[in-house]
Amino acid sequence: MSKNEETVKTEKELDCGNASRGVWLVKVPKYIAKKWEKATGDIEVGKLKIVKYPGQKSQVSLSLSEATLKIDPEQDIPKEHRFDVLAVKQQALGVFSQHIDSDRSDKIYMEGTIVEKLECRPYADQTYMTMKANSIKNASMPKRRVEQLDSVVTTFKPISDHKHNIEYEKKKKSDGKKSRTDKQAVMDMLFNAFEKHQFYNIRDLVQLTNQPISYLKEILKEICEYSVKNPHKNTWHLKPEYRHYSEDKKDKAETKSTKDDDKMSDSDDDDF
Template identity: 55%
Template sequence: MTNQTILWAADGIGVEGMVVHRAECRPAASDSYMKIKRLQIDSAKPQRLSQQLDKAITTIFKPVANHDFNVDYDKKKKSEGKMVRAERQVVLDMLFSAFEKHQYYSFKDLVDITKQPVTYLKEIMREIGTCNRKGAHKSTWELKPEYRHYRSAEEEEELQGL
């Protein structure tokens, strides 16, 4: 190892020279050194360890091609069938009878009541109703004023008296 130039610098102090002899340094095998090494080994262990559980405890979840709620939904859809357009007058009668009970309906409720396709029902509702865009009854439909004929309190009493 002769004829080699070594450069070494730390904290602004530098050493330059040639290696003539090889030296090995070993710490003294004292109790304090062993204590430090034990702490170093313990700190190097991973914080989280994996543990194998008994097979009786774990439940195995196997993938399911079609879940129960999907099967129920498909059965319901098949039993109801597709929404078919009814005659316009029949749909109007259903809507007017619904609006006699309540003044405001969400569009989803109107679809459920009439069992009509969304585009067809929306077309009819644009002619006979208005959609409230703001206020307390936001996103609900009500009849236009020319189609409203709500019963007064006196008419209700007369009907109940019969």
């Protein structure tokens, strides 16, 4: 192993020199954490008082400094707080730090082992009750409000159209509006179609004739019948007086139409 490789390996190892040092894990309210985040590094943020009685748990209290209370003076917070001490059981918790240098690899240090967990709680004084009342009031206020305008608004913000509306307009523009063809020409197209297959779904007939569905149904009612029972449910077929199938051709057409019906949609033509 080269000297450089040995150095890199040493840098990546965990430094457990302070593993035996006991530390506290403290949870503070958000309003205190926000004050401390805005505090500069050269001011006193508070004083911690620890009172020990024989055979009892230690009593820990926190008193915020006047400098901390003056940070963001619009928010008035309680000054005195107490700590609920909780023992760490069946857990192995530690505090780790990492110094990042550009000239060498990162190294992780163990700063200590957590021996107690504490929760900071305020005393229920008048300041705390006022703060909570204001917090509840602000949370219940709607984010949007209706305001009456005294003057006419001449500027409007553009509103983007929905995606499905844009796609529908493009499709409508590309397809164009379907125009009605001569009735006899439509009937010829229908007869030619029924010579190939005996049963058709309304969707297929609209695609074959390229006619409006309402206009196409008017013609279909004159020359066709609508099936409402299986095996050709929701399909159209020619009336008996317009049929001219031979027996062999009719059997083939029925076989072919049965296969096509399996591919057709089962939805009713009125839902198109």
